[in-house]
Amino acid sequence: MASDEEDFVFHGTPIEREEEIASRKKKAVAGASGNLRTLPAWKQEVTDEEGRRRFHGAFTGGYSAGYYNTVGSKDGWAPQSFTSSRKNRAGARKQSISDFLDEDEKADMEGQSLSASSQFDTFGFTAAEYSRKQVEKEQHERPSAIPGPVPDELIAPASESIGVKLLLKMGWRRGHSIKDVRASSGARREARKAFLAFSTDENTKETSDSVVSETEVETSLDPQFSEDIKMSESTPVYVLNPKQDLHGLGYDPFKHAPEFREKKRSRLSANKEAGFRKPLSMKESLFGPKSGKIAPGFGIGALEELDVEDEDVYGGYDFDQTYVIEDEQPAKPSNDNRLRLTSKEHDVLPGFGAAKNSDYSMERFSPPKIPKDFVARHKFSGPLEAETKPTLSAPPDVPPPADNNLKLLIEGFATFVSRCGKLYEDLSREKNQSNQLFDFLRGGNGHEYYARRLWEEQQKRGDQSKLTLDVKPSSSVQKMTAEERGSLLGEKPLQRSLKETDTSASSGGSFQFPTNLSDTFTKSASTQEAADAVKPFKDDPAKQERFEQFLKEKYKGGLRSTDFNRVNSMSESARAQERLDFEAAAEAIEKGKAYKEVRRATERPLDFLAGGLQFTSGGTEQIKDTGVVDMKSSTTYPKREEFQWRPSPLLCKRFDLPDPFMGKLPPAPRARNKMDSLIFLPDTVKAASALSESQEHKKETSIEEPEVEVEVENVERPVDLYKAIFSDDSEDDEDQVMNRKIQEGQEKKNEAAASTLNRLIAGDFLESLGKELGFEVPSDVPYQEGTKPMEKESKSRSKPEGSSDKRPDRSGFKQKVEEKTSSLTLGSEEEKSRKQREKSPRKRSGGNDLSSSESSGDERSKKRSSKMDRYRNNDSESDSSSDYHSRDKQSSRSRRKRRESSREKRNSHKKHSKHHRSKKSSSSKLVYSSDEDRKESKREKRRRRD
């Protein structure tokens, strides 16, 4: 056997015998058996002979992973994640073999499918295809040789020239120089032939390598150079890309920040010409700031939109901009002409020298000569002529013709002509050649009179135009004033006093007309002189001016000028405020008060001018003086109002305070805001319009009342108004009405539930209070249930309404009038308020009796409705709200919450209209808020849509 084996030559490894493998396996298993038993089944690993983890192959999940060799996780096989077929249909996935192969298997596969890459496939199809595509692409870029649409099938771009084809046939390969071909003389001859063919071919067809081939043609003619030239089909055409920067060779400053390259290029191209490159603009917009000033130092997320609030309100501080500093600045080619010469120098034919100075010179044409008498201004030939050129000599004054009709005609015609110009006269003369009536045009009857009239008219018009010119010589923008317009329309110019013109001229010509008009209606009053002398607003000339204007209007009556829109910078309320100031000042002047007093009277409101308006006058004044002013103003301004406010029980708990409303009704919705916004002006505006003491008092009461006492049944709500404005939430209104009714019912219930003791105490207290004041107190006070006697009198005084739960009366409105008078008669304010409070419960109680009986009926009838149930639910809950927060959250509660929140929303957006108005005045300059103003309104709109 041994000798036998020596005779053979073995290749490869022999296939192992079955038995041998089996035995080795047995051994391995025996070795591992100790481990196997201890491990849980899913943790056992399958190993091969050498103890390596066994590899199962692609289809069995790679390594045997445990879990009974199924999957790699305890959770089991995760199916393909579900995709909703509604939105994106799962397309039929195309499977290929590579999906199922492992990396190494793929590598194996790759090895099998070796193929020549296009680069080396000289004769193969791929190269041809490749070049054909290349050509096609290029052809798309350049204009077609045949104009008009040509079907693509007809003209297929030639991928390679016939010459190249021939060359290839002869054994030339792309990328190689022709020189190689020269090796044998025969081959060289062939090559020459091919080249000739190539060059002749070149003229007839368009190919991709036109540039290259052109040079080839040239050089092929020249035997010296032909050898050196390479056929560089596949080698790139040398692109002239001069190095213009001062960096080192190969240094790329933008290597790690390509976006700056774009930036720089754009800057360069912007320098050179527009429309050089487009595609970078998008990128730029990505990186560049989009709008306005953005707060520096940090950016916002890519997904966030730039918002108003991202703008830097604190502008003015420049944080260093991050620029890549570029030190290089390419030397610009200075002159085109010289460039041409130098460029010529490079490619002069051998034996020739470049011309030192080129023959070519630009022919220049000198600009046309302007005639000396040329005036660079356009003149209108027609009507203006008549105006500008004054009639030299006045025609003699002639008595009008006896014929009245003729006289009228002449006068009318004269005015017309003066307005429209001489042209019109000529025209009508021609037109009315035969007309007897127009004889006066041709020197007939009444011609003198006509001439005179015409002259007069022209004179008048000349004055006007001169005047208008005088009035506004400073204004660069030629605007049509009312006067001009009037004169164009043929309105009669009004007579004016000289003085008037002066003032109006100073105040800007555009408002002359109305003031003139008012002047014509009224005569100048003496008070104006007084005001002029006094000048209460001398600190602020603009304001003083406005004040004078105001005085003029006030005392002279007539038409009101629309002067106010001139002061665009002033807000609405500031304007109103100013007007009030003016009123006050004017009144003071009128009464002939001393200057000082006037000053003070006007100073006071100045300090409280709303909006961002600043008045420097206050600062310069003596401290004492401001003290006086403040004392005065303090009577109006730090104005205290008190409302009921119900802290939530949890809040009280967190502050470690006893809940003052423990065991009482939940607060009624605050209707105050709604009322306010619909009926009253915003507080600030209201307060601003404090004119005199008495008025102030009235106002205060009127303000207080709606706020302290809100909503009562027997006042008809201006529902129509609500609906007109907020028609979309009519349902909610309905809800509210219901709500109110229910609350009444609930009150009644509460009443029953309330302890009689409490009532007695409260009643006693009220009674005693009433006695003190000499009022009659109703014995039956239904609202006193929950009140505890308070330790302080002031607190307890406020209590009755407090317990009455905020909803007492709208009838306060009706009462208001009577009360106002009554309160005025009462001396002190305290007494007044006390009286109100005495009164209101009385009324309330009456009203309540009525309404409660009503509502109880209502309640019965509506018990079925689900809405009712809802309310009842939360009523009952709040009834026993002593253990309010210990309750677990019920659905009803959350529902109520929702309701509350919706109510809030509604309230808030009802507030909005008012809010905005007041805001314009008060917070327009406040940066935080004004920023958001726009957004807020947007939000509001959205809400309203909901």
Next chain:
Amino acid sequence: MSATAELPTKEAHVLKGHEGAVLAARFNGDGNYALTCGKDRTIRLWNPHRGILIKTYKSHGREVRDVHVTSDNAKFCSCGGDRQVYYWDVSTGRVIRKFRGHDGEVNAVKFNDSSSVVVSAGFDRSLRVWDCRSHSVEPVQIIDTFLDTVMSVVLTKTEIIGGSVDGTVRTFDMRIGREMSDNLGQPVNCISISNDGNCVLAGCLDSTLRLLDRTTGELLQVYKGHISKSFKTDCCLTNSDAHVIGGSEDGLVFFWDLVDAKVVSKFRAHDLVVTSVSYHPKEDCMLTSSVDGTIRVWKK
């Protein structure tokens, strides 16, 4: 000028680190540390007496407008342009809770004495009270009687006081369940309470600070001279209640005598708008922050 000698007018440290405007700088309860916040969306914890930055807190999505620390220095809250109130753990720097609910930017936050609730004042014209004790993220209470942006909020043991652009300073007294509205007629920018708790100082946007008596609502004094017309600038009282401090939009800081309203001292603290002033609870030390990105510590 013995009066000025008492005042912290010497610059002790400049705290740099914020990128962009610093919107608020606040001492902690004992005055050993300071928290600042700004346009760069960060809150920074400093030791102002040594001038070192201790920690930076990042989580806000937009600028941070106000910050307040609990009395035990364990937690703090912040608010800002992202409409949320953040409740932070000081040491770990983690956000414990985020309170969402404001419809607009939140201008100011304050803890109450026991640090059980956070009260925030928002652009949505509301004050919201958030509970820190429970896990609820719903507001405990929403006070929405303001007619305009609420700029500032101050808490006492029993009251919540808010200052609004509608010109009112409203005091919500939890003991009696009343709201006292003091209308100043001018947008209120910042309010701060005197250390004795009797007065409230309201910085108004007519470049005036007004001192109100809290019990009567009476105007006690008016302080003028600085500029405050369009930015949120703070004002406060010294810890002795002897002087009133106000930042100005031209970078100055003003000291007024509380009683006679004279400008006792003014000096240039920053180049740009002084956004915030905070006075040390015990010592004569003051923090100012500015739009120029710095916080300065001032001492005697």
